[in-house]
Amino acid sequence: MPLDIAPFQARRAQLLATMQAAGGGVAIIPTAPERFRNRDTTYAYRFDSYFYYLTAFREPEAVLVLVAGDTPKSILFCRTKDMEREIWDGYRFGPDAAREAFGFDEARPIAELDEQLGTLLANQPAVFHSVGYEPDWDRRVADALNRVRAQARTGCHAPGQIRDVRSLIDEMRLVKDAAEIATLRRAAGISAGGHIRAMRAARPGAFEYEVEAELIHEFRRHGSQAPAYNSIVASGPNACVLHYVENDRQLADGDLLLIDAGCELDGYASDITRSFPVSGRFSGPQKAVYELVLAAQAAAIAEIRPGASWNAGHDAATRVLAQGFIDLGLLAGSLDAALETGTYRQFYMHRTGHWLGLDVHDAGEYKIGGEWRKLVQGNVLTVEPGAYIRPADGVPEAFWNIGIRIEDDALVTADGCDIITHATPKSVADIEAVMAER
Numbered sequence: 001m002p003l004d005i006a007p008f009q010a011r012r013a014q015l016l017a018t019m020q021a022a023g024g025g026v027a028i029i030p031t032a033p034e035r036f037r038n039r040d041t042t043y044a045y046r047f048d049s050y051f052y053y054l055t056a057f058r059e060p061e062a063v064l065v066l067v068a069g070d071t072p073k074s075i076l077f078c079r080t081k082d083m084e085r086e087i088w089d090g091y092r093f094g095p096d097a098a099r100e101a102f103g104f105d106e107a108r109p110i111a112e113l114d115e116q117l118g119t120l121l122a123n124q125p126a127v128f129h130s131v132g133y134e135p136d137w138d139r140r141v142a143d144a145l146n147r148v149r150a151q152a153r154t155g156c157h158a159p160g161q162i163r164d165v166r167s168l169i170d171e172m173r174l175v176k177d178a179a180e181i182a183t184l185r186r187a188a189g190i191s192a193g194g195h196i197r198a199m200r201a202a203r204p205g206a207f208e209y210e211v212e213a214e215l216i217h218e219f220r221r222h223g224s225q226a227p228a229y230n231s232i233v234a235s236g237p238n239a240c241v242l243h244y245v246e247n248d249r250q251l252a253d254g255d256l257l258l259i260d261a262g263c264e265l266d267g268y269a270s271d272i273t274r275s276f277p278v279s280g281r282f283s284g285p286q287k288a289v290y291e292l293v294l295a296a297q298a299a300a301i302a303e304i305r306p307g308a309s310w311n312a313g314h315d316a317a318t319r320v321l322a323q324g325f326i327d328l329g330l331l332a333g334s335l336d337a338a339l340e341t342g343t344y345r346q347f348y349m350h351r352t353g354h355w356l357g358l359d360v361h362d363a364g365e366y367k368i369g370g371e372w373r374k375l376v377q378g379n380v381l382t383v384e385p386g387a388y389i390r391p392a393d394g395v396p397e398a399f400w401n402i403g404i405r406i407e408d409d410a411l412v413t414a415d416g417c418d419i420i421t422h423a424t425p426k427s428v429a430d431i432e433a434v435m436a437e438r
Contacts (some may be wrong), residue, residue, distance in 0.1 A: 005103045005437045007179040008056045008341035011172060012066060012074050015054065018168050019068035025126030027066040027165050029118070031139060036058045044226065050130070050169050051262060053269050057102055059092065061110050065120060067126075073105040077113045077121075117144035121157045128165035136258055166363070173357055174364040175378035180268065181411060182358065184380060185420050187224070187265035188409055191272050192423035194218035195259060198233075199425070199434045202257050202278055208233040208247040211259070219263035228269035229360045230259035235278065238386040239403025242350060258403050262360070269360040271382050272421050273407035280435040282428055285398045287386050292324035293404045296385040300352050304375065304417040306384070311372040314352040318383040321348050329396060332387065347389055353382040356409055365403050379412040379421075 019025055031051040034042045046227035047058050055064050055076065062078040081094035084394040097105035108116065121144055123129060127139050141162075148158040176184065194215040200216040212233045218225060235251045251257060255278040262270035275290065277283070282290060299320045300313035322344040325331040330347060331338055338344050355362035357380060366373055375381075384407030391400040408425065410417040427430050 010101045012054050016066055024068045026306050027128035029064040031062045055140055060352050076104045076107040077110045080109045102192050118147040123149050124159045126161035126163055127159040128163045131164045132165050170363040174216045176380055177253050187268050187270040188420040190222040190224050191262040191270035195274050195424045198259055204253040205252050208249050212247050215261050224263035227263050227397045228262045228264040231376050234258045237401040240390050253279050260344050271360050272424050273405040274406040276431045282417040285293050290404050293385055293387050293406050297321040297406050300383045306377050307329055308375050309372040310366050317352045320323045347387050352385050356382055375412050377412050377414055381410055383408050383410055392407050
């Protein structure tokens, strides 16, 4: 399918307009470098999210420069065509083809960047770049500014302001456009299939890594380029470790298996967590905790709508969980006391969600001026309450090593939200039905 470059051009135009409204200047946005895994072998390449959001360009060694002024323009600096290197490393666009394919005003060889920056920054009011993000780029921009300052006696002046371009792009990335939403929906569908496949593959005696392999198989066979993050496949006591990624334990009868996994599709992440019994049926205590977490998630989802506070969902989920822990005999005292003292954090110690998009923990602030941000249509966020009950004095043994998290991806709509990961089985009945098909 041909790439639709219109959304990327529109984002560049929006950023240029924002820069112009702020007084104008030049933005410098590099992609990610290739990184070595060992000796002369690199990790699988993944572009920088900010750069890709504005360009759709996936090659390394590339930089986007935006010039806001009377004649705004976008310039891509990228690798030149090199038929010898293409034999070894694959196709390169080169500046001319990249300009045409991705809709830039200009494209130039990356080797010319440092020389050109001096000209591009001369007499500009501000330079916008990712301050502190990559020390090498801080030095590179500083060197370019010093080259301009060295020309002061010729009448040139260097930008008087250095601004963090990420703060401008973050606000744009918080509200997904139609193209982004379509990709996120496709990623969610692929990930849902992966979770269903994993449920059918899990059984006593299998290893966590075998289940992980089923996830990766399903992701790749439907066009996902990679997992969006290191998959968590955590059985038994491992489910009580929030960021467990070893995935090497053997599944045992009676275990719960917590899987936190999602694919990345064309740069965009999906993020789903499901918890289910390896045996195929929940025990009484497992079912009680599971339905508590499910109720907490439902309470959080009910708070997601335009104008609602970011934190409303977390507060709603926490109240349900804290009361549930009291009802199950895990906590003593009143709900108000549990919330005020934070005793519920013994079993629930993380937030209820995060932004989702090009990064699994996506760009954007959660508070503005000290107040929780209000949700708007087009935001995408996760909803992921949990309960993690480790062996401890005062905790009934029947609940030991029950670790449950339920996570879905929510798109804020005009009047509420749409759970785009709805195809992933979630109720006790639906999970047990899927596992009965093994």
